[in-house]
Amino acid sequence: MGYWRRIAAVGAALVSAAVLSAAGVRSEIVKLDQGWSDDDRMRWAEASQGSRLIPLAWLKALEQAGSEKPFLDDAFVEELRYLPRITSAGERLPLGFAVDVSDDEALTLTRLRWKTGQGSREPWVGLNCSACHTAEITYEGKRVRIDGGPTIADFQRLMETLLEALKATSTEQSKWDRFAAKVLGTDDNPTNRTKLRGAFSQLVDWQQTVEAMNETPLRYGYARLDAFGHIFNRVALAAGSPTQGPNPSDAPVSYPFLWNVPQHERVQWNAIAPNKPFNSPLGDGVFDVGALGRNAGEVIGVFGDLVMRPSPGLGGYVSSVDVENLVSLERQLERLLPPAWPEAMFGPLDAGLVEQGRSLFLGRCASCHQPLARTDLTTRIPAKMSLFSDPRNPPGTDPWMACNAYSYTAETGVMQGLPKSYFGGLSSDGAFEEEAPLSDMLAAAVAGVLVGKKGDVVKSASLAFFSVDRPPVIAWSAPKGLQVDRGALVAAVRSPEKQRRLDRCMTRPSQALGYKARPLTGIWATAPYLHNGSVATLWDLLLPPAERPKTFYVGAREYDPKFVGYRAEKSAENSFAFNVFDQFGRPIDGNSNLGHDYDNTGFTDAERMALIEYLKSL
Template sequence: MRKAGAMKLFGALAALAAASCAKPQTQPRAPMSQGWTGEQQADWYEATQGSRLIPYAWLAALEQPGNERPFLDDEHMAGFRYLPRTTRGGLRLPVGFALDGQNDERLSRTRLRWKAGQGPEERWVGMNCSACHTAEITHAGQTIRVDGGPTLADFQGFIEALNLSLSQTASDPARWDRFAAAVLKGDDTPRNRTMLRRSFARLRLWQADQLRMNRTPLRYGYGRLDAFGHIYNKVALLASRKGATPNPADAPVSYPFLWNIHQLDHVQYNAVVANAPFDSFLSGATFDIGALGRNTGEVIGVFADVVIPRKKPPLLTGFVSSVDVESLVGLEQQLMRLEPPKWPGAFPAIDERLAAEGEALFKANCASCHLPLSDLTTRVPDRIAFFNDASQPPPKPGEPAQRNSPPLTDPWMACNAYAYQSASGRLRGYRAEYFSGDALPQTANLSAMLSTTVGGALAGAKKDVIAAAASTFAFGDRKPRVFVLPEAEFAPFGVAPRIDPRQARLNRCMTEKSEILGYKARPLTGVWATGPYLHNGSVPNLYQLLLPPERRVAAFRVGTREFEPKHVGYSTDEAAPGNTQVFSTVDAQGRPIPGNSNAGHDYGNGRLTEAQRLALVEYMKKL
């Protein structure tokens, strides 16, 4: 969504809100304090966002592809680098795999019935923020949990395996019999089996549609995801399931770290979403309508059920959705209290003399873009490197024009976010920012369609938006909501066709004007815990990032949690446990892989001596 449009949308919702106001389970052996209580940490892992991927009873009954072991088996889930855990309700679900149990009577895709007398509050499993933003690091026999850090998860592999399991369950009679018996235990009748088969087919068909839309020959590997691509394609399907244009989700990025994001003017690597905080003079708490919009878009991409009506309703009616606004507000407010991780005492001690040398180098060469932070309240202005001069904003009155320094890093995340389009379908005629902006044409930018969908979902939940704002204003932070318990055909990605002429899109991105055609620099507090580096995870450690791009490794192993403290990043040693995948900037023929470039972020790197690079790395351990 465009920043100006997003601000109009969120400003309208904020005005409504203002009118109402006149957090085997393996605990880290070396726990890290980041300012949360144990209860808040558990809420972070378990709270719903309204994400609904699959009914819990179905997921618990599914078997792994090709064998009869449970899909949720710890070893299987850990293979995707999700973190096994036992919930407070006693369920064995990975970190961030959250239950949702809202009333589904007004929903659509997830309003499934598979047994007679079934109620409308069946438990579903989806994901929340922590599935993608919880890191675990090991060193010298110690395990460190970093909340808000980038996961190593292989989301692409997980979804493929889930889809394959669904497909095999539907096609194998013995497998189906075991699945149906487990799901319908106590209610296993011919009628219920028929109902289950029909509902199961509906879920598989939806998964198949998403697979078709997101298909790409590019493998993400561990620790990367094209979240924008998946969100955009989800919006395209919601708008026009038959007419949607598939846009390959082929620009994966490293999962960003979340501490301090409330202090930034804009978030996302391309600075596409504005924060818009309102501080209560009564309670001292913060309600951020911009963050709510951003998180609503995230939930839409990660399995929310959104109902866009065939006929356009009155503007304030909005769209029915499963997005849990009040829980999202609670999660965001808790995130505002998350402290950056400190260099662990279990790691080798920092060389203070060398770090002091690095600090002077950092202040002279890096701090103008990566502004320092000393607390959790200071606001940080934007530092954005644009792809082209046309996108550079005009100088403020009385200030000299800024010289544009293109980032030179892989452009595809920002370029796809700017250039992707699809049939607007049911969204045709809606305004691009829902409450304002131009009407969406027959084929529209997906950035505008996402903005419209987010606006419609929030308008549909306006009572919850107002209630969350009023509660924050009067009583302070909210507690997120935690629930407890009371067919896609798999196809090889390697043969998927390229759908768009990439070069034409790139030419547009390098010449046209847009405030999202660039990448944002941000404070590096806690950066030691956030490798691999660059926005697309193409550089293994901080030392490599300080080399000239042509000297950086073109390929390295990923998948281990073992930390390498000298150069600061995960170990790339082939012998390190879990290093089963190879990230590469080039293919087998030596051709560059779009989306995987490790170029850029070269601000005089070649002028640094070896000693200076090591000093800078040592200092960044302290940030």
């Protein structure tokens, strides 16, 4: 990092602290030793992956529905549980809201023009991995930042309130006038206002289409997201069938923690995505094409611009995916250590209890949850699956994430006739017919994206093979200078078609139909628990499933170091009720807190506390 950039970063940090302090936000952040520098953290927060949600100028000018407050007002960002921040370029954007300046000439959805003489590299804002994978907990007035930890943000509400704000701006003349004046500035004239109106309408129409595809009566609340549902529906839309039907995004999961992810044989809760590291023939370098594919799929789902066409061949698909930054961010992730229990804040561990808990863990848990030293960043971690169809050891947890990923289908549109492996002759799977599993369509879409970016892939692989470190690039340098109550969780009556899908998922002997166990290093910092975030604390997780709380409150960052998790009682900050059952006593699909029962009734309360003490030490 150059001298002047360091000065700018320090200045931005000081301004950020002053702004947040003035806004009533505690400014002291405790950073744990996880192997990253402040420069690493800045790049993690700001480097674009190619995600493009809304033009930066529009987002800065956008007001909340029913108010003249900025959409990204710090108080509202906090309400959504994202993290307010001033970037190194001086922009007020939540952590992980990254600016992308890709050339848009070959793109479609984000090639919007709203003023005369506008260039092809207009800054857009999207999300990068840090928006969902940075945690912050509070305790007795201090904030602890955990890199790679799960956010507790409410993504569902973010998208709904963004659409509300866009529609209010479109329909209310006074809002529109303020918005247009801010966006156009010195270019504000009748011609550009007409251009802006047309471009704005395109974005509103697209966001309405996406929301309709993902629509579900299930409320995710804080700390959960159906990422696969959103990714699948973006692929379905990109395929371009005019009669494409929606697949509800109704299987939210807890945001996974990212330390040790590069060591896993397979990732995601259902182990659907393999890591595929290739060793350099010339040295010690490694290039993981599986990780690149997984991350490219994430960008497709989180606002990437993907242009599909029939018979793409060696040209591949055009996209906004930033291959070089994806590779750089993954390589940075290889250096991320799990967070150690901060004894200075939460108190020292009881050595006797830790040893007692270790014995319990080795006897009851280690066969699935591989023990791993906190500083071990090299041991390969196999995928240990618990399958729905296994009569001896089914997971028992909510099945819908894995079931949807396995069973959702879509019309293939422009992908019809494309080899399922993307390249013909490399597999015997044949070609896509009129309808296909969305998991197969996603894999082919990712292959097409990487073929379309083959130059960047080759460049990144070459650097990796020669162990050349290329930090993630922050391309944007800024020039100088009605809230709806969504607390109720209502269960939809399960349709016959959905019941048939579930029956199929629970009986098919597929490696994709189940959930993966993983090492629990740093598990203390990853509440709520189970794959779908249905258990508030480690104490609750160790109870017999029938005794776990059926309602608890989420949204607070305040930590409970005894039972290990966020405080779960109702409060002004803990405003969202997570419910296992609806108001009629029916189980809510997606919210089951059963499973992970390894004779939990056999634990005494003292043994549970000992096991928790050991888990804190990992």
